[in-house]
Amino acid sequence: MDDIATRLRDSLHRGADALPYAPDLTRSAMHRARSIQRRRRVSAVTAVIAVLVLSVPAGLALGDTVTSSEPPVADGSSEMTDPTQVTIDLETLPAGELPGIPYRQFDAYLFGGGSYDLGGLDPYEIASWDAGAALLVSDGAGQEGTLFVADGSGRPRPIAERVDSIGASADGAHLAYVSGGQLVVRDAAEEEQAAPTPTSVPVPTGAEIIEVTNEAQVLVSPEQGPALLLDRRGVESRLPADVTAWTVPGASFLLAYITRVDEVLNACSAVDDGANQVLWDSCDWTVREFSPDGTWAYAVASSTDGYGPVEVAVLDAATGDVVRTVRLAAGNGLVGTFRDAAWESDDQLLLRLEAETGAGAEVALIRLDVPAAEVELATGPVEVRPGTGDSPYLLG
């Protein structure tokens, strides 16, 4: 142990030794416990009242009597189509379970079965697949990076350079990345072999991976021109330009893409491509990711100030109706920016929120339960330097 640690230990013990005995805290602790219990009951009753008020049919005027034999009936479907604003108050946000999907927390990559040390790497993007965590680390020049794989067997090992986009399939079987004009697809099952044989096909410049399917098809969106759905033999289907999200719920699939309406306005359209039918358009919201079952769509405001969205929404994927909007509570001097999001389950969305003042910033992962319109803290908040892009958390 070094000198500082020894002095620290001595100092802490010496300080504690100087503390005189305190009066018995049992009674005061019990008293405070009952006070906490009362507050919780009041909060619970208030919440129930709020739900009942929301459930009263609009035709009932104030003063109307609702007897116990005629309880107001909440219409679940209409409730879900009424947009509900959810505000996040970091001071009172209840703590929930840790994230159920892999994520990066400082120097560790955490997943259900344990954690991998990132070996000092500072990735800006992570994709999770069965062979470990794929980490895209900036090479300090341009927008390309080096791709590492961390699998817990030692330091993360580099597998590709000049990589500008990565993605993994939902079942964890395939990892795809774009490097030097080639789309490369690797199979987790082959990674344990001495010489895995990834397949690669040429893609247009600047192609960004939007989605990787369990069948190893990859949806890429080039800088210009229509999006391409590629299989590993290079067979492609052309899709509308600027695809932002895609999902395959069951036999059909949904697609969201941006089209230019006029000089300044873009519209996000959702298409049921299985039925070849445009479902809805929106000039207000741009879809980023559909929920796994295709019920909801996570979306950000189409017009932002360039610093990131301060409000995000969950839409009904089939109709485009806004069912939830989420933002940081006002009035505490904090500006909340949503940096990233990922679906944890069909109904639960994890949001990476950066709450910033001029002096500092905190980052937290917030869980939104869409049907319940409730938020809770999944992990954090932790302090970061504001405006640097550094984040202790990344969603894999």
Place this chain on the structure above:
Amino acid sequence: MDSIKSGREADADFSDYVAARQHALLRTAFVLTGERASAEDLLQTALAKTYLSWSRIRDPRAVDAYVRKVMVNEHTSWWRRAWRHQEHSTGQPPDGVGTAAAGSGQADGVGERDAMWSLVRTLAPRQRAAVVLRFYEDLSEAETAQVLGCSIGTVKSQTSRALASLRRQLSEAGATSPAGGS
């Protein structure tokens, strides 16, 4: 009657626990907060929350760990609340947690005589919690990670940053504090 009896038994168990462990826990609260009044308040809050969860803590050996965890979380959340209520004009986080007098360290007779003790109070709450758990409570890195709810790597980095900060500050102050070196 059973529920009343079991409730009374639970109260008696809780009282016994507090009587046996209060002083040790208060010492931990004190090194976390650096102020006696805040320490008593912190421990009282932690014990109140423990009392509410008493029936769910099945392993008596786990109670200390539970109280410690509540104290660390509560202390961090006090600090955050105090920070948010500041004007943020200086960019400096508040020292201490809340309304206790700034000079109460002096009243406790330890603050100004020990440079290291004063510097510990300048650490961010998670770093402070990490060093208190590691160097005062003598918890392992894994046990500390459990209390802080983070990975072992984070405990290592928080502890290392805290020690580096203390080393730097002592160096900047000339490391000449008479009591600092003990």
